[in-house]
Amino acid sequence: MNHLLSIEQLDRAAIERIVTQAERFAEVSDREIKKVPALRGRMVLNLFYEASTRTRSSFELAAKRLSADVVNFAASGSSVEKGESLKDTVLTLSAHKPDAIVLRTPWAGAAELVSRWCGAAIVNAGDGKHEHPTQALLDVYTLRRRLGEIDGANIWIVGDVAHSRVARSNILAFQRMGAKVTVAGPPTLIPRGIEQLGCDVRFTLDELDRADVVYALRMQRERMSETWVPSLREYASWYQINGRRLSPRQVLMHPGPVNRGVELSGEVVDSPQAVITAQVEAGVVVRMAVLYELLAGPHPREGAEQPAGGGQADADADAAEAGDERFASIPEPASARAGRGT
Amino acid sequence: MSAPAQLVGGGRDPADVLLRDVRALDPREQLDERVDVLVRGGEIAELGGAGSLSAPEGAETIDGQGRLVLLPAFFDAHVHLRTPGQEHKEDLDSGTRAAAAGGFAGLLAMPNTDPVLDSAPLLGSLRDAASRQARVPVGFLAAITRGLGGEQLSEMAELAGAGALGFTDDGKPVADAGTLRKALQYQRLCGGVLALHEEDPTLSRGGAMNEGPVSAALGIAGIPTVAESTMVARDAALAGYEDGRVHFMHLSCAGSVDAVAAAKGSGARVSCEVSPHHLLLTDEDVRTLDTRMKMHPPLTSEADRQALIEGLRSGTIDCVATDHAPHAREEKEVPFEQAPMGTTGLETAFAALHTGLVLPGLIGLGLLVERMTAGAGLFGLEISRIASGARANLALVDLDARWVAGEHGWESRSDNCCFAGRELQGRVLVTLAAGAVAHRDRTLAMAEA
Numbered sequence: 076m077n078h079l080l081s082i083e084q085l086d087r088a089a090i091e092r093i094v095t096q097a098e099r100f101a102e103v104s105d106r107e108i109k110k111v112p113a114l115r116g117r118m119v120l121n122l123f124y125e126a127s128t129r130t131r132s133s134f135e136l137a138a139k140r141l142s143a144d145v146v147n148f149a150a151s152g153s154s155v156e157k158g159e160s161l162k163d164t165v166l167t168l169s170a171h172k173p174d175a176i177v178l179r180t181p182w183a184g185a186a187e188l189v190s191r192w193c194g195a196a197i198v199n200a201g202d203g204k205h206e207h208p209t210q211a212l213l214d215v216y217t218l219r220r221r222l223g224e225i226d227g228a229n230i231w232i233v234g235d236v237a238h239s240r241v242a243r244s245n246i247l248a249f250q251r252m253g254a255k256v257t258v259a260g261p262p263t264l265i266p267r268g269i270e271q272l273g274c275d276v277r278f279t280l281d282e283l284d285r286a287d288v289v290y291a292l293r294m295q296r297e298r299m300s301e302t303w304v305p306s307l308r309e310y311a312s313w314y315q316i317n318g319r320r321l322s323p324r325q326v327l328m329h330p331g332p333v334n335r336g337v338e339l340s341g342e343v344v345d346s347p348q349a350v351i352t353a354q355v356e357a358g359v360v361v362r363m364a365v366l367y368e369l370l371a372g373p374h375p376r377e378g379a380e381q382p383a384g385g386g387q388a389d390a391d392a393d394a395a396e397a398g399d400e401r402f403a404s405i406p407e408p409a410s411a412r413a414g415r416g417t
Numbered sequence: 418m419s420a421p422a423q424l425v426g427g428g429r430d431p432a433d434v435l436l437r438d439v440r441a442l443d444p445r446e447q448l449d450e451r452v453d454v455l456v457r458g459g460e461i462a463e464l465g466g467a468g469s470l471s472a473p474e475g476a477e478t479i480d481g482q483g484r485l486v487l488l489p490a491f492f493d494a495h496v497h498l499r500t501p502g503q504e505h506k507e508d509l510d511s512g513t514r515a516a517a518a519g520g521f522a523g524l525l526a527m528p529n530t531d532p533v534l535d536s537a538p539l540l541g542s543l544r545d546a547a548s549r550q551a552r553v554p555v556g557f558l559a560a561i562t563r564g565l566g567g568e569q570l571s572e573m574a575e576l577a578g579a580g581a582l583g584f585t586d587d588g589k590p591v592a593d594a595g596t597l598r599k600a601l602q603y604q605r606l607c608g609g610v611l612a613l614h615e616e617d618p619t620l621s622r623g624g625a626m627n628e629g630p631v632s633a634a635l636g637i638a639g640i641p642t643v644a645e646s647t648m649v650a651r652d653a654a655l656a657g658y659e660d661g662r663v664h665f666m667h668l669s670c671a672g673s674v675d676a677v678a679a680a681k682g683s684g685a686r687v688s689c690e691v692s693p694h695h696l697l698l699t700d701e702d703v704r705t706l707d708t709r710m711k712m713h714p715p716l717t718s719e720a721d722r723q724a725l726i727e728g729l730r731s732g733t734i735d736c737v738a739t740d741h742a743p744h745a746r747e748e749k750e751v752p753f754e755q756a757p758m759g760t761t762g763l764e765t766a767f768a769a770l771h772t773g774l775v776l777p778g779l780i781g782l783g784l785l786v787e788r789m790t791a792g793a794g795l796f797g798l799e800i801s802r803i804a805s806g807a808r809a810n811l812a813l814v815d816l817d818a819r820w821v822a823g824e825h826g827w828e829s830r831s832d833n834c835c836f837a838g839r840e841l842q843g844r845v846l847v848t849l850a851a852g853a854v855a856h857r858d859r860t861l862a863m864a865e866a
Contacts, residue, residue: 183706183753203637203754272634
C-alpha cells in the first residue's frame with residue numbers, strides 16, 4: 076500500500092491487516108515508555124486545511140510513539156492565506172522530503188490529487204464530505220474489540236449522512252467487514268442514491284431496536300450554510316439517541332465531538348453502551364498502524380522519485396518477514412501473522 | 418431596425434482548390450456521391466463526377482481517392498472565446514483555430530467575458546478585432562442583463578444595432594421570471610434570439626455535479642436535473658405567452674427534452690442544443706474526480722444521456738453545440754469542488770460524436786452532419802451547403818483515421834478537454850471557412866509531400 080486515500084480502495088484483508096497491527100501497538104500504549112523506534116528518522120507532515128484537534132493530535136501522537144519526526148502545518152496563518160494553491164503548497168513542503176503527508180481538506184478527492192504530485196505517502200485525514208478512512212478503521216478496531224466479530228452485525232448510522240465523510244467511510248468499511256448497514260436520518264440529510272452503496276435507508280428510528288450497533292453522527296452545524304432541518308429541537312425529538320431509544324444490548328458509537336442534547340442525550344454518552352472514549356483511544360493505535368503500514372521497512376522512496384513507485388508493498392512484506400529490528404520490538408499476538416501478506 | 422447582423426472574420430485569401438474524388442455528403446442537398454468539387458475564389462464553382470474536373474492553373478488539388486468525405490462545415494452556436502479579459506484561457510485567434518481544426522466554419526461567442534459584453538461600444542471593438550484576428554467567422558451574443566447581474570436589461574436594441582445576433586446570460590440563468598419576461602417583450606423591438614442557460618439557483622446551489630448515486634458516494638453536493646428542467650418549462654411558457662423566440666442551451670436531462678417537446682407541440686418558438694459531452698459521457702465519468710469532467714450543467718445519468726440521444730434523433734433537439742469552455746491548467750489543477758466548470762470541445766466534437774454515436778449505429782452520419790450545421794439557421798444565418806455557387810464552407814474528413822485526443826496537443830490555448838486521452842475515429846483534414854482554407858491537418862501535408 077502506497078497511500079491511504081479511502082476505504083473504497085481497501086479490501087477486507089487490508090482492513091484486517093491494519094486493525095491487527097493496531098492491536099499489537101495497543102500494548103505499546105500500556106507500557107511505561109510509550110514509544111517504539113519503528114519509524115525513527117522518518118518525517119510525518121500534518122497538513123491541515125480545516126480545524127481539527129483530535130485527528131491532528133491523534134496522528135501526531137501516533138507518529139511520535141513510532142519515533143517519527145512530526146511537523147504540523149496549518150493552512151491558517153500560512154502561505155495558503157497569501158493565495159498559494161494546494162499544488163504549490165504541497166510541492167513546497169515536499170522539498171523538505173516528508174515520508175508521509177497527513178492531509179485534511181474541505182475538498183473531495185484532494186488526497187488522491189496530492190498523491191499524484193509528490194513522492195510522500197499520503198494519508199487522507201478527511202477530504203471534504205467524501206471519506207475519512209482512519210476514522211472508519213478505528214471504528215472497526217473498536218467494534219471488533221467490543222463485539223469480537225463484526226460479521227452479521229446490524230449497524231445503524233444515524234443523523235446527518237449528507238455532510239458526513241465519516242458516514243461514507245463507515246458504510247463501506249462496516250460492509251466490507253460483513254456487517255449490514257442501515258442509514259437513518261431526516262430526508263433532507265440522506266443523499267439521494269446513497270442506497271447504491273449497499274446500505275438500507277430509513278427516515279425514522281422506529282426500527283432502531285433491530286440494530287446491534289448505533290452509530291450517531293454529529294450534527295455538523297459548522298457545515299450547514301442552509302437550514303436542513305426545521306430546528307435542532309425537532310431534530311432531537313425525532314433522531315436523538317437517548318435512554319428511551321437505546322437498549323442495553325446495543326453498542327453506541329460517535330465520532331466526536333458530541334453535541335450533548337442534540338444527536339445524543341447526556342445519559343447515553345455516559346452509559347456503559349457507549350464506546351466513544353474507546354474510539355478516541357483507538358485513534359492513536361490505528362493511526363500508528365496506518366503509518367507503520369505505509370512507512371515501515373527499507374526507506375520507502377529509496378531510488379524511487381516516482382510518486383506511484385510500486386515497490387513499497389514488497390518492502391513492507393520484507394520488513395515483516397525478515398524480522399527487521401524495528402519490527403522486532405513490537406509484540407505480536409499469536410493470531411497476527413495469519414492475516415498478513417495480501 | 419438595422420441591417421441583419423452577420424458574422425465577422427475569416428475568409429482571407431479566398432481558396433482555389435480542386436477536391437478530387439471525394440464522397441460529398443450534404444443531407445440538405447440530398448447529396449451523397451463521389452464527386453469532384455472545384456472551389457474558385459472561395460466559392461464552390463463546380464460539382465462534377467469523380468475524376469471529371471481538372472484543376473485550373475494555380476489551384477491546389479487534394480485527392481480524396483474516393484475515401485475522404487466532404488461535408489458542409491459545422492456551425493457551433495455556443496463557444497467561449499474568453500475575449501476580452503481572459504485571454505490566458507483563449508483568444509480570438511486560438512479559439513477560431515480550434516474551431517477550424519474541428520471542421521467548424523462559424524461560431525457564436527458568449528458574452529460572459531471581463532468586462533461582460535453588454536454595451537454597443539464593446540461589441541463594436543470586439544467585432545472589429547474579430548474581423549482581423551478570427552480564422553473562421555464569428556458572431557457575438559450580448560448579455561441579456563447588465564453585467565450578467567440578472568436584474569437590469571442591457572441596452573438590447575442598441576446592441577442589436579451594433580451586430581449582436583442574440584442575447585444570453587450564459588453561465589448563469591435569468592433566475593427572475595419578471596426580468597426574462599421584460600427581455601422577451603423587448604425582443605419585439607430588437608429581434609435576435611434569447612439563448613437561455615437554464616438553472617434554478619435555489620435548487621442547484623452549492624452543487625458541483627449531478628445529483629445521484631455517484632454524488633452520494635463521493636460526498637459532493639449534487640445538482641438535481643429538475644434545476645434545469647423546471648426552468649426550461651417555465652421559460653417555454655413565458656416564451657409562448659409573449660410569443661418570444663428562445664433557444665435553450667446545453668440541455669442535459671430527460672426532463673428538459675420532454676419540456677422542449679411539449680413547448681414545440683404547443684407551437685412556442687423554441688429551439689435547443691445539446692453538447693457532445695452530454696451525449697457521450699455520464700456522471701459515472703466523474704467518479705475519478707477528473708476536473709475536466711466538471712461542467713455546467715453537469716454530466717448526468719445514463720438514462721438522461723439516452724433521452725438526449727433520442728431527442729437529437731427525433732429533432733426535439735435541433736443542433737449540437739460544444740459549449741467550448743477553456744480554462745487554464747492551473748485553474749483546473751485543483752480539487753474537483755474548487756475547479757471552474759467547463760470543457761473544451763471544438764477540436765473533438767465531430768470525432769467524438771462520430772465515434773460514440775455514428776459508428777455504433779445510434780445515429781446516421783447524415784443526421785449528425787445535419788445537427789452539427791443546423792445552429793446557424795436557428796440564429797438567422799446561412800447554413801453551410803455543398804452546392805455550386807455557395808460560399809465554400811466545407812470540411813474534408815477521414816472517417817477511418819484513428820487518433821488519441823490531445824496526442825499532438827491542441828490548437829486551443831487550454832487543454833481541459835473531457836475527451837483527452839480517448840481514442841477517436843474520424844478526423845478533420847481540411848476546413849474551408851468563408852471561402853478560405855482555415856485548417857489543414859499536418860498528416861495531409863505530409864501525405865502530399
